[in-house]
Amino acid sequence: MSDELNNVEVRNFEEGDKITGTVTSVEDKQVYVGIPDSKLDGVVPISELSNVHVEKASDVVNVGDTLDLVVTKVEEDVLVLSKRKVDALKAADEIKAKFESGEVFDAVVSDVVKGGLVVDLGVRAFVPASLVEDHFVEDFSDYKGKTLAFKVVEFEPEKNRVILSHRAVAEAEKEEKKKELLATIKEGDVLEGTVERLASFGAFVDLGGVDGLVHISQISYEHIGAPSDVLTEGEKVKVKVIGVDPENERISLSIKETQPGPWDNIAEKAPVGAVLKGKVMRLVSFGAFVEVFPGVEGLVHISQIAHKHIGTPSEVLEEGQEIEVKVLDVNEDEKRLSLSIKALLEEPQEENDYELPEENTGFQMGDLIGDQLKNIKNDDDK
Structure with a gap:
């Protein structure tokens, strides 16, 4: 058996070499990986597991996972490896293609930070707060773990800069829906x-x-x-x-x-002879328009304002005045209502329609006249 082990070819690794390993152990801050054809174990520090912040290594990998890695450092008894750099290299071409084509894709929000959201696309992508929604959002805390549709709006690989926008997707969807609605x-x-x-x-x-x-x-x-x-x-x-x-x-x-029109069933609400309360809305040369129900105005013709002759309605009425009117005529089809104020006013008596009262002297007028006639007759006899 020892001879067989001695005959196994052991590979020597250098920085930059790409390898595939299997996770053998997961600790909070690092992951151990078994590497074929190597006497050395591999270790992936938590900072090299992902391009976004990770609290625990177990959040992103499990024992038995197969990982594509790159050697970042060769030590005496271990190889220091990076998953993050391999992911970034793979992602760069995909992100570039998405950026150039304007492709819309779904991705999970990895973290919420000051000023926006972080998305792991193999590289760290940032969504500024102004590009999250097409409306103001005060608190983004519940966005972590949410899947949203994005577009790449800025891509500068030399600066490791990837900017995403969900707002652009939302606005495009709204514009498309708007066109569909306008057409229907x-x-x-x-x-x-x-x-x-x-x-x-x-x-x-x-x-x-x-x-x-x-x-x-x-x-x-x-x-x-x-x-x-x-x-x-x-x-x-x-x-x-x-x-x-x-x-x-x-x-x-x-x-x-x-809603039901104000003139609907007006003949029932304002039958001929009904007395209604109203408000003077407008004064014109030929009368006054009085609102008796919301949206329903009737005309009090100048001849129906007062018993006496008036030159203009403003001699008696003013706009905004509350008055009582009597319905003279109603026409629902033509939306006309004839009203009267003077029909509710007492008609004044003419000056010659009354007599001065006689003073009570204790005797009748006829008696006085008779006495005068007697005096005249007596004078003639003399």
């Missing part, structure tokens, strides 16, 4: 969306990859001062598509057109 959405569609952002002039609603604008005039039948009076960001809303401009990627939406 048509005027008249009723959809569900999420209020993405509020502005002074309206609300932007996410329809699932594309935003549409609900102008402030299309939010409610009631007058509102600002979209935030009735909407909140993140709120689910039903909208109707009232315009599509694929060329400029614009979609006009309406919330109020998905």
